[in-house]
Amino acid sequence: MRRDVNLYWCGETASSFGSVFTAIALPVVALTDLGATAGQVGLISAAGTVPGILLGLLAGALADSIVRPRRTMLLLDLLSAAAVAAVALALRHGVASIVWLMGLGLVQGLLGVLLGSLYFVHLRQLVGAEAIGPVRARLQAGQFGAALVGRMLAGPVIALFGSEAALGTDAASYLLSAMALLGMRSPDRSAAPQTAVRKREGVRDAAVGLRFFAGHPFHRALLLFIVAPAAAMAGAATLTGPFLLSTVHLPVGVYGLAFVLSGVMGMTGSVFAGRLLRPGRDARLTVLVCFVGSLVSLMLLPVAAGPLPLAVLCAALGLGLPVLFGAVANVALVSVLTTDVPETMMGRGMAALQVIMSATALAGALAGGYLGDLLGVRTALWVLIGAALLVVGAVGPAAVHAARDLRARDEEAEKSAADTADFAGT
Template sequence: MSAQTMAPAATGGARDITRYWWAQTTSAFGSVFTSIAMPVIAVVHLGATPGQVGLISAAAILPTLLLGLPAGALADRVAAPRRVLVVLDTVSAAAVAAVALSVANDLASVGTLIALSLVQGTVTIVSGVVYFIHLRQLVDTDAIGPVRARIQAGQYGAGFIGRLLAGPAIVAFGAAAALSIDAVSYLLSLVALLTMAPVRPIPRQSADRRESLWRSMAAGTRFFLDDPFHRALLVFIIAPVVASAAVAALTAPFLLRTAHIPTEAYGVIFAVSGLLGLAGSALSGRILRPGRDPRAITLLGFAASLGSALLLPLTGGPLAAAVGCAALGVGLPIFFAAIANVALSPVIVGDVPEHRLGSTMATLQVFAAAAGLGGALGGGVLGDWIGVRPAIWLVDLVALGAVALSLPPALRAARRLFLSTAAPRPEQPGQPEPVLETA
């Protein structure tokens, strides 16, 4: 039985989708302030060493690696995912506010920041899984792509504005104030969730609840390994993650030391990348019109992202040309990745059975986190060994080669799946309306 026939009908209206958009957008806006304020607090206020700053960053990744699979398996047992999102916003607001208070009163320490990173990492993995489950409650599978595009565009736009404001806010009002803005953003997200209309709880079978945690966790891995298209899809997801993490570790030394980009122009490059991410998210909603195969769009989007990344190591020459090339080399991969990420949403939601959506999304996040960690560490080692520019070339070319070899069979497999799911389905007998459940 397909995921579409197993899933309950979506119950959200335009008003609820807008409020969900506000919840995600305000949270993304506030998170930028914390991400920028944390290293400032660590280095300027606490005198943290590079090793301690690395521990703070690693603490945010660790929960995904340790808790990702159990979190996904448990999410598949949740009948009211909005309640989980409400709890997560409450915990996040309390944690960030507590650290802001400790910073304002000179009570913070490196351990405090590590603890906050652990809390945020845990919230991120759980909310990342529950987000798609709740989105599936609000909209039908065919509408996932456009709604996901709208939400992602809002997040990119909020992140872009947040990056413009976070630095001046920290200078004018202090790092504690920046953290307070993030705490308030979680509260605004909480209010948006609480004011949404009640939705039908997800019917969970008793057999699903009795299933062992290990079996549930393994289900997500089997999804990617048991089907030719999904095996290829994993290559298209992991290869760009490894490459982008490796290149991200090398971008600052490459642009500032090798390409001699001035510090004032360095920020412009990443501002352009934020705008291109916003543009890609907005365009994806138009690309994912009914009748178009999101699987093929996902594959081509990730391939184009890797191909356009080859512009970055070409950076050089006069300043204007170097900045332009660097901006495109950093921004175009984000532009195409934004399209691919939006297209990936209806692929996962459409192909995964409703009772496996949490474990599958968690598996994907764990794979991505492990790939990102390995890519960042490998990129740094490779840069020290053969030089920064050659390392960027090598990482991008190897990742692009892996995707190019996988592209023809992956597109054929995607076409077969698209044709099979596009066939008309028999009408399903009506089901009684379940009792509505509030957040």
Template sequence: MNARAVRRDVTLYWWGQTTSAFGSVFTAIAVPVIAVVALHASAGEIGLVSAASSLPVLLFGLPLGALADRITRPRRVLTALDVVCALVVALLARGLATGTVGIGALAAGAVLLGGVGSLESAVYFVHLRQLVGVEGVGRARARLQAGSYGAALLGRVLAGPTIVLVGGAGALAADAVSYLLSASALLAMRSPDLVPRESGTGALDALRGAAAGLRFFARPGFPRALLVFVVVPATTMAAVTALTGPFLLRVVHLPTGAYGLVFAFSGLMGLVGSLVSGRVLGPTRNPRLVVLAAFAVAMVCVLLLPLAAGPLPLAAGCAALGIGLPIFFGAIANVGLSATLAADVPEDTLGRAMAALQMVVAAAGLVGAVGGGALGDALGVRPALWALGGSALAAVAVSLPPAVRAARRRGRPAVPHGPVPAPARTAG
């Protein structure tokens, strides 16, 4: 195909992914509101719903990745996955409108969307490389990611008022439509959709690869210290996320219409953190130290959330900082983590290490979501947030000195050119 036709297809892909990212924010914000307001769910039940989306990644992520490596028609698969997601979300919306949806149905929907999203994220990069070639992946990925950031930010602003106007069912229906629009954009593309495959790549190979990646993080010195600074923030943030809905709506008494605005601010903080990280990771800085410092400060900022009290504007502002600042520093840490792994992990092991890291993060998120909900039921939401933030800060404080010494011994690697890819979107 000529360059003009490729640009046309990339533009269609951008529109589809951007629309889909916009719709996903509606579901992500509507689900906890539905659980709290319509279904009167406990903190523990909300934690289970939050954990449900991580379960397929934890159990089936590697086999699904192996399956993605065997797909020869990635665009057709992406189209089918969009249709499946639209059907799942539409069924949830219909059940909510008719009063037949409960916590079990929300959890089941999260499991389905999490599994489909895990496969979709892997096939996304297969298709992108097939569409633009190896040399064009970086520029195309940057454009697609910028669109997703902007769409998610706009979605967070509009989600709360939309839920107030049309209810949770209407917000879910908007997400279902966004999936269908994404599928339509894929169908409108005209570039060839065929990836030659060789036999021999299977789930067993992927499992062996994950074991090799896990062995890297078990090595003494900085790799083992780094694992602590990945697991503790991932567990803490999953637990805090599970409690954020009940805290804002029941403890702070934030109006439902303003609920999405708090998360709009957090999305803006993630975007700003990603932009700032390029300057933070300057040529004279050790990215390992940046990772440690950013994760440590993020855990300090988590303590701002349970501080939210007093008049509603003051409490809402404090809560927004408690949600947004950890994301700001987490975005910096994630970019530093990509640079560190690209430099420290051997080239033939990098993919396996990333697969292992994804499994570890999924496991930490699952434990955090369930544990956070249970702790909220046992102690109350605000005390649980204090306990989570204090425990995370204590773990980081104990681990930081030896981790810094290990990071300094490793020296500073060369920062790779271009971003390390991240999943296209998180379904649901």
């Protein structure tokens, strides 16, 4: 198991390294080569979320019914490599356009829908529910470390060799991820239902993951804590390129360096989360606090102004600190859902979350682009962050109360189980 977890870490780390090159290259291509507006950059960002909204629930049901998730993930990696390589060739021959970039977002979003659900199904298959928090933290730390290195290299690579070289790096990283999956030795078999009847029932019950978030008051409040910051982050991500390149006037060659601190903060948050969220500890309050922290620290981004070094430092903190809080929140959220969602519906539960996040990202990206064109980039950032803080502030007290109620229920259940075991022993 340890060997396969190490390979999984290597594959995910390589994939994260390559994805950073595409994430940085696309706004550079759109803004500097194709003359895109903030609204068009928003459309490019939104394109990747559409498949998750339309197909996310079915993808979750499919993930729960796939008996060999690793084999399916390997195939999806190969398809992703082919899609990115095709756009790299289009850039190389000068035929790429805004439509090409939107098309890449759609394809990556489509493949990512199923990959996102299978990621947790496969991880739980490898390590079990008890160890998933620390292992998830380790995987996330590797991803942030790879992203850190990628952000340091992406700008110079684009400046020296062109955006097609950055996309080619991403395509190669998908191939490395596929090789890591291929090298694993543990059985590739999940607890998915194996009969056709059970599979059809799983598809008809695809919306069960959404119903989970409508159940307990904590899960309903948690949903708002997820949605409001995610919308603000998506809008801010859409506006970050125009803000740094057009408002702060950051040179393209050092554009990626503004995100270097994000990698450091992500690694720090992941390591801290792995220690904070060991088995037996309640992660619910941690999720709530960290989502609020990510929003408050995001306010440093629109503050960036003045001399270029000072503006870049302020923007880097505005990009990095939300990643620190987000890294802890992501690990804590996985721990919460692994505890609260039954194993047989893990794929559907994660798919429901992915659908919610995709819809939120779509709304946030479009709102960010629209507000950027209407109000200006800096003002749009303030509006997005302020609206999200109002939402989490309104539901915060109820969320904390519900989290404490769930914790008390869990402790009572543990006490009852211990009493039953003592009685049986006597």
